[in-house]
Amino acid sequence: MASYTFFTNPMSRGQIARWALHEVGADYEQVIVEYGAPKTAALLAANGLGKLPTLVHHTSDGDYPIAETSAICAYLAETESGGALAPTARERAAYYRWMFFAAGPLEQAITARSMGFEPNERQRVSVGFGCYDLVVDTLAAHLRGGDYVCGDRFTMADVYVGSHVLWGTMFKTLPELPEFVAYGERLTQRTSYVEAKAIDHALIAAAQAAAQEAKV
Ligand SMILES: N[C@@H](CCC(=O)N[C@@H](CS)C(=O)NCC(=O)O)C(=O)O
Known part of the structure; x- marks a missing residue:
């Protein structure tokens, strides 16, 4: 097993x-x-x-x-x-902060916007992400400061945060800021990224072909 x-x-x-x-x-x-x-x-x-x-x-x-x-x-x-991909003591704060930021505020801000909800001034106080633009600017400012979430070393936080950035820039739910594009280019060169995507893309292609065949 x-x-x-x-x-x-x-x-x-x-x-x-x-x-x-x-x-x-x-x-x-x-x-x-x-x-x-x-x-x-x-x-x-x-x-x-x-x-x-x-x-x-x-x-x-x-x-x-x-x-x-x-x-x-x-x-x-x-x-x-x-x-190897877990944070060192010096990386821990950035690692957890940005991992949770992506799972919480970033994902909520993107979902809210795509579903047509923009919190007003009063709602921003209690909505966990505040507002979409500030979430985007805050993440971009952090990525401007280093190649990866924890600085100069790739960690697992980059798999998670990076997936949101790659997905968001591809589907236009995030703006194509130079910080996001450059970060995405670093990540998509990784062997494991290429291997994993190849498997999912092949599964998607097979499912689409089967659906097409079922229609005929
Ligand atoms: N908070 C969860 C969300 C998981 C989620 O919503 N997955 C979707 C696909 S991306 C799903 O399972 N949808 C099928 C369903 O809800 O039946 C996570 O981050 O893993």
């Missing part, structure tokens, strides 16, 4: 988790979950939300389910990278 069972769909945040799995060289078996299909008991047992990605780590002490893409990334860095 592989060390990890990986519930995913190639057109999901599972792409981020796959990149993380490849960065640490984890041994995993994938379970493709079709959108709209009933959630299996195995997925729901691991994650009551039935959301993707969901990972189950099979260990000699038992099975550990883990969900939330940011948590999956952090877990893999700590558990599988021998410390």
Whole structure:
């Protein structure tokens, strides 16, 4: 049995988790979950939300389910990278701050805008992200200060934060600021990124071909 069972769909945040799995060289078996299909008991047992990605780590002490893409990334860095992609003491503040920033304010700001919600002055006080423009400017200012989230070294925070930046600039939910573009170019050259994307893109192409064939 592989060390990890990986519930995913190639057109999901599972792409981020796959990149993380490849960065640490984890041994995993994938379970493709079709959108709209009933959630299996195995997925729901691991994650009551039935959301993707969901990972189950099979260990000699038992099975550990883990969900939330940011948590999956952090877990893999700590558990599988021998410390290489986890933060050092000096990197820890930036690592956690920007990982949580991406999972919280950044994702909320993008989602709110894409669903047509722009908080007014009064709402900005209680909305966790404040306002979209400030979230974007704050992240860009941080990336201007170094090649990676923690400075000059790639860590797992870059898999998560970088995925948001790459996704956002590709789908125009983030502006194509020079800081975002340059950061994205550094990340997409990584072997693990290329390997992981190739798998998801092949799965997407196969699903599209099958759907096309079913129509004929
Ligand atoms: N907060 C979760 C969100 C996960 C999520 O919403 N996943 C979507 C795909 S990107 C999903 O599973 N959608 C299918 C469904 O809800 O049935 C995370 O960051 O992992």
